[in-house]
Amino acid sequence: MLFSRYVLPAAVLSIGVNAFYPYIRPSTAVPSLTSRLVERFYPFHLRGSSSSGDDATHDELLTLPLKKRSTVNKRENKYTIVHGNPATGPNSATVNEDGNDFSYFFEMDFGSNNQSMWILFDTGGTNSWVFGTNCTVPACEMHNTFGQNDSTTLQTSGNTFSVGYGSGTVSGLLSSDTVKLANFSFQLTFGLVNNASKDFVDYPMDGILGLGRSKSSTTGTSTAMEAIDNAKLLPSNIVGISLQRNEDGAKDGEVTFGGVDASKFEGDITYTSVISTTDRWEIPLGDAVVAGTRLNVTGKSAIIDTGTSYIFLPPADASALHALIPGSALSGQEYTFPCSTNTTVQFTFSGVTYSVSPKDYIGSTTENGGTTCFSNIIAVQTFGPDDWLLGDVFMKNVYSVFDFDQNRIGFAARNGTAATISTASPVSAAASSGNAGTTTSPANTTTQTASATHTGAYTGAAASFSLPSLVKLTTSVIFLGLYFLSNL
Numbered sequence: 460m461l462f463s464r465y466v467l468p469a470a471v472l473s474i475g476v477n478a479f480y481p482y483i484r485p486s487t488a489v490p491s492l493t494s495r496l497v498e499r500f501y502p503f504h505l506r507g508s509s510s511s512g513d514d515a516t517h518d519e520l521l522t523l524p525l526k527k528r529s530t531v532n533k534r535e536n537k538y539t540i541v542h543g544n545p546a547t548g549p550n551s552a553t554v555n556e557d558g559n560d561f562s563y564f565f566e567m568d569f570g571s572n573n574q575s576m577w578i579l580f581d582t583g584g585t586n587s588w589v590f591g592t593n594c595t596v597p598a599c600e601m602h603n604t605f606g607q608n609d610s611t612t613l614q615t616s617g618n619t620f621s622v623g624y625g626s627g628t629v630s631g632l633l634s635s636d637t638v639k640l641a642n643f644s645f646q647l648t649f650g651l652v653n654n655a656s657k658d659f660v661d662y663p664m665d666g667i668l669g670l671g672r673s674k675s676s677t678t679g680t681s682t683a684m685e686a687i688d689n690a691k692l693l694p695s696n697i698v699g700i701s702l703q704r705n706e707d708g709a710k711d712g713e714v715t716f717g718g719v720d721a722s723k724f725e726g727d728i729t730y731t732s733v734i735s736t737t738d739r740w741e742i743p744l745g746d747a748v749v750a751g752t753r754l755n756v757t758g759k760s761a762i763i764d765t766g767t768s769y770i771f772l773p774p775a776d777a778s779a780l781h782a783l784i785p786g787s788a789l790s791g792q793e794y795t796f797p798c799s800t801n802t803t804v805q806f807t808f809s810g811v812t813y814s815v816s817p818k819d820y821i822g823s824t825t826e827n828g829g830t831t832c833f834s835n836i837i838a839v840q841t842f843g844p845d846d847w848l849l850g851d852v853f854m855k856n857v858y859s860v861f862d863f864d865q866n867r868i869g870f871a872a873r874n875g876t877a878a879t880i881s882t883a884s885p886v887s888a889a890a891s892s893g894n895a896g897t898t899t900s901p902a903n904t905t906t907q908t909a910s911a912t913h914t915g916a917y918t919g920a921a922a923s924f925s926l927p928s929l930v931k932l933t934t935s936v937i938f939l940g941l942y943f944l945s946n947l
């Protein structure tokens with residue numbers, strides 16, 4: 460294998476933003492750094508019974524059901540994970556999440572002993588890595604790890620890698636082993652991390668699977684999709700993704716490889732070809748429509764990224780969008796508006812308009828018990844001035860198809876989702892179609908939450924529902940566009 464100096468396209472293109480970017484939302488409810496750090500690890504509490512009626516659901520918070528570790532000095536993932544229902548489609552993986560819709564991950568088994576790991580699937584990056592057993596820094600200590608004792612088939616290359624992000628790096632040795640995912644297995648080259656900065660303490664995932672679009676010829680190592688393709692296991696190189704909205708109690712998230720799961724969407728999938736000038740999953744944006752008024756933007760494109768929690772727009776575009784939401788005000792990079800906002804917010808691709816539910820674009824309250832909320836559409840230019848970054852806040856509203864063979868992204872209306880495809884869609888605050896789970900109280904000493912949860916209350920036109928009444932403190936949000944810096 461050739462591991463000479465290389466830089467992935469994501470790095471080249473991520474001007475001003477170093478890949479993994481833990482977005483820390485400013486909050487007036489945080490008086491000091493000390494309290495923020497404490498509260499960061501505040502156990503996620505069950506959302507109380509909603510007073511809004513029969514539609515109330517409970518989050519199902521369970522401890523991690525990973526397989527018993529074979530050696531005494533192994534770590535365990537100490538985070539609260541909200542488990543999805545078993546996947547129904549062929550070659551499909553259940554999507555789990557952190558309870559806040561901030562990060563979505565599936566289970567992968569690494570090596571000959573099938574070491575289970577929570578792996579964030581990242582359409583915004585091409586690189587894959589897991590925390591290694593040799594790693595003793597805090598972020599590793601809190602996660603499941605993988606190493607030589609878990610596998611007789613693990614090969615480490617001796618070549619180091621480094622993944623840059625925000626204020627630090629994850630680094631280790633490039634390695635290769637058999638991995639199992641969604642009922643199939645293949646040989647994957649990934650980074651085995653032996654050092655990680657503290658930022659990763661905030662996230663439940665034990666590693667990342669890069670499902671970015673770029674090819675190995677620019678990276679020196681096969682991407683996950685190329686490895687899957689090489690194994691000739693699937694009829695096509697297509698990934699269908701459905702993300703659940705935890706607030707609805709939904710647990711039907713699923714990632715399907717090699718096709719789409721028709722039970723997860725309604726109507727047709729409309730495809731848009733990716734723009735030819737980047738290696739990202741980036742498609743031309745038709746327009747954005749707010750309260751029925753088109754923004755009339757031209758020349759914009761949207762990166763569709765499972766590894767990003769929110770929506771990031773260049774400041775001028777964020778300004779134009781929020782100008783049409785009554786009561787909006789800018790505070791730093793954040794817009795605020797009344798928590799009762801019900802304005803329709805829509806994005807158009809290839810002539811089809813997709814609504815983003817207020818449930819998704821209304822963020823936490825700006826202060827404890829307040830009635831002003833942050834917008835989850837944030838004024839940050841992540842790439843160029845015409846690049847919009849649509850993360851999970853958008854993706855929860857659609858069924859997404861990433862077609863590696865034809866270089867296109869498809870969207871369809873998610874089956875059962877509140878927001879629907881339309882050109883004049885009314886806001887619907889319809890209750891969840893998900894199953895109401897049983898409630899299990901997490902042990903406070905062993906449960907960590909990825910970040911604080913939403914708070915406040917929103918009353919929609921069609922129905923009302925309550926958001927949890929937890930104090931919103933710090934919101935670390937994932938923005939992933941990982942890249943291997945170099946062969947250090």
Ligand SMILES: *[C@@H]1O[C@H](CO)[C@@H](O)[C@H](O)[C@H]1NC(C)=O
Binds near residue numbers: 548549550642
């Ligand atoms: C998983 O693989 C097993 C054995 O190959 C097969 O019997 C089963 O139907 C598969 N399940 C799914 C959901 O594809």
Ligand SMILES: *[C@@H]1O[C@H](CO)[C@@H](O)[C@H](O)[C@H]1NC(C)=O
Binds near residue numbers: 571572573639
């Ligand atoms: C790992 O999983 C495979 C099938 O998926 C099974 O054949 C094998 O016995 C498992 N190994 C261990 C150590 O559990």
Ligand SMILES: *[C@@H]1O[C@H](CO)[C@@H](O)[C@H](O)[C@H]1NC(C)=O
Binds near residue numbers: 593606607615632653
């Ligand atoms: C882990 O540590 C052991 C003992 O120091 C060493 O032999 C092994 O090569 C290390 N593995 C990795 C993947 O760094």
Ligand SMILES: *[C@@H]1O[C@H](CO)[C@@H](O)[C@H](O)[C@H]1NC(C)=O
Binds near residue numbers: 530593606
């Ligand atoms: C691997 O297993 C050996 C023998 O049981 C043990 O001495 C060593 O500490 C283990 N290494 C790790 C990194 O768990």
Ligand SMILES: *[C@@H]1O[C@H](CO)[C@@H](O)[C@H](O)[C@H]1NC(C)=O
Binds near residue numbers: 627657
């Ligand atoms: C581990 O990474 C941190 C930055 O995240 C760095 O300061 C430290 O020097 C690294 N440690 C080693 C042993 O490389």
Ligand SMILES: *[C@@H]1O[C@H](CO)[C@@H](O)[C@H](O)[C@H]1NC(C)=O
Binds near residue numbers: 721722723724726874
């Ligand atoms: C949507 O889901 C419902 C129940 O979950 C199912 O009955 C229906 O067939 C699904 N729609 C499609 C288009 O598959």
Ligand SMILES: *[C@@H]1O[C@H](CO)[C@@H](O)[C@H](O)[C@H]1NC(C)=O
Binds near residue numbers: 752
């Ligand atoms: C976009 O153009 C339409 C029709 O030309 C106009 O009605 C609308 O106000 C414009 N939008 C904005 C934000 O100016």
Ligand SMILES: *[C@@H]1O[C@H](CO)[C@@H](O)[C@H](O)[C@H]1NC(C)=O
Binds near residue numbers: 903904
């Ligand atoms: C955590 O649980 C222990 C007992 O299990 C209890 O004494 C303690 O007060 C709890 N702490 C919090 C912050 O709930």
Ligand SMILES: *[C@@H]1O[C@H](CO)[C@@H](O)[C@H](O)[C@H]1NC(C)=O
Binds near residue numbers: 886
């Ligand atoms: C939003 O709320 C206002 C006031 O409650 C109501 O008049 C309006 O019809 C609602 N708009 C939508 C799109 O539901």
